[in-house]
Amino acid sequence: MTYDVWLPLPPEEIKGLPEGPRYLFWNGGDDGEQDFPGDPADCALYVVPYMRRQPVKTRPLRAMTGLRVIQTLTAGVDDITAGLGEVAPGVRLCNASGVHDTSTAELALTLVLASLRGIPGFVRAQGDEHWQGVFRPAxxxxxxxxxxxxxxxxxxxxxxxxxxxxxxxxVARSGRTTARGAVHPLTELPALLPEADVVILSTPLTDETRGMVDAGFLARMKDGALLVNVARGPVVDTGALLKELESGRLTAALDVTDPEPLPPGHPLWRAPGVLITPHVGGASSAFRPRAERLLVDQLTRFVNHEPLRHVVLTTGA
Structure with missing residues (x-):
């Protein structure tokens, strides 16, 4: 029996897709209202469009009555789990673990270096044609x-x-030992925060991590420390962070914010000591080849009835 696979990348551009399914292209369109490429009820595996708003990503789910797998192209799946109430039991949700490691890690280091070395200030000075050297932390x-x-x-x-x-x-949810050394459990985080000059957030958004970076967390950070968020905006209490930024005690570099997109006029835009990028951690030339490799591997497994990778949850389980 033929079944459909919806892809947010043109299938003819992806080398190595296994034979069997009918591949249909759907990425939601620029306005989120792109017509469906076929009957959603015939879709067995849905690859969620990348860099689209949450309502666009979840729009077809209610009509996908034959769905067996949802594959995201993001590491975080919080925007999809919010729409799983419309999905039948037994559907596997898989994330894109590994696809964004390179791009997001690059941006995290970019944000750290740009913030510590004062690059935003130099960019503004360049616009004013103003030359002034300053001494900055390395x-x-x-x-x-x-x-x-x-x-x-x-x-x-x-x-x-x-x-x-x-x-x-x-630090991770649970402690372990790696070849590089100890990974501390989250329970030890309060004692570790005062030691750090730079705190980088790369945790998924869960009930446990939502609002984790609150007033108490920030108060434990040392004076002059830098907070970098390449995780999800709601991991940080924006109001608490604003107070620390406005006092000048901490600085921040944020690829994600809460709310997001950050609306015009929001005080975070003009807060002192903050560098903001518009959630572009995974949006680089490194994304496409890694996403295609993941899709080919995952679809080959699906067609051959082999175990799928990166299964986050199964609905109804």
Missing amino acids: LADRKVLIVGYGAIGSAIEDRLASFEVERVIR
Whole structure:
């Protein structure tokens, strides 16, 4: 029996797709109202459009009565789990673990270096044709705390290795030992925060991490420390962060915010000591080849009835 697979990339551009399914292209369109490419009821595997609003991503789900797998092209799946109430039991949700490690780790290091070395100020001075040297902190000899030590957190440490940091402190939901050293459990985070000069957030958004970076968390950070968020906006209490930024005690570099997109006039835009990028951690030339490799591998497994990779949950389980 023939079944459909919906892809947000043109199937004719993806080399190595297995034979069997009928591949249909659907990425939601620029306005989110693109017509469906076929009957959603015939779709067995739905690859969620990338960099679209949550309502666009979940729009077809109610009509996908024959759905067996939802595959995201993001590491985080919080925007999809919010729409799973319309999905029948037994559907597997898979994330794109590994696809964004390179791009997100690159951006995390970019944000750290740009913030520490004062690059935003130099850009503004260039616009004013103003030449003034300043003495800024280096990343070398700093202690860096990574909160959320999964694939992306590990990739961030890969890139820190050449910057002569004094120490990398690793924190994840549960503790473990790696070849690089200890990964501390979240329960130890309050005691570790005062040690860090730079705190990088790369944790998924869960009930446990939502609002984790609150007033108490920020108060434990040392004076002058830098907070970098390449995770999800709601991991951070925006109001609490604004107070610390406005006091000048902390600085921040944020690829994600809460709310998001950050609306015009929001005080975070003009808060002192903050660098903001518009959720572009995974949006680089590194995305496409890694996404295509994931899709080919995952679809080959699906067609051959082999275990899928990166299964986050099964609906109704």
